[in-house]
Amino acid sequence: MGMIDRYLAYAAAFEEAYASDDWSTLEPFFTEDAVYEFIAPAPFGGKYEGRAAVLAQFKTSVNSFDRRFDSRTVEALEGPVEKEGGVWMRWAATYTLAGAPECRMEGEERAIFAGDRIRRLVDSVTDAEAGRVGAYFAQHGAKLKPVK
DSSP states (O other): OOHHHHHHHHHHHHHHHHHHTOGGGGGGGEEEEEEEEEESSTTTOEEEESHHHHHHHHHHHHHHTGGGSSEEEEEEEEEEEEETTEEEEEEEEEEEOTTSOOEEEEEEEEEEEETTEEEEEEEEOOHHHHHHHHHHHHHHGGGSOOOO
């Protein structure tokens, strides 16, 4: 299985973990010493080292952001393609909330593999993008569901 196929399998498994809230199903996709980094200004950015920390961050991130909305849709805007020794794609996530406009965030993701497992996963959003999402939270945050 090539890197892109493995990445697509991971992306599908992520959506299944999101639906089931069983993040352990992603273990086979990451090396034990995996690193996940979200390059963005606070409060979004962070670096998580080790598979257990990466999976815990996915759960924390989803519970403190995604699940506070009524729904979310993730789409590939460009890619995935093999690029610079890994898989790269540009993505968008659109979140809906009753009584508020949609919240849309765009960014990039890069996955570096060791064999068939992700060793390093990096998501990034621009400062302007993070600022737009922060402004959305400032204006509509009271309507969001509580953090689980």
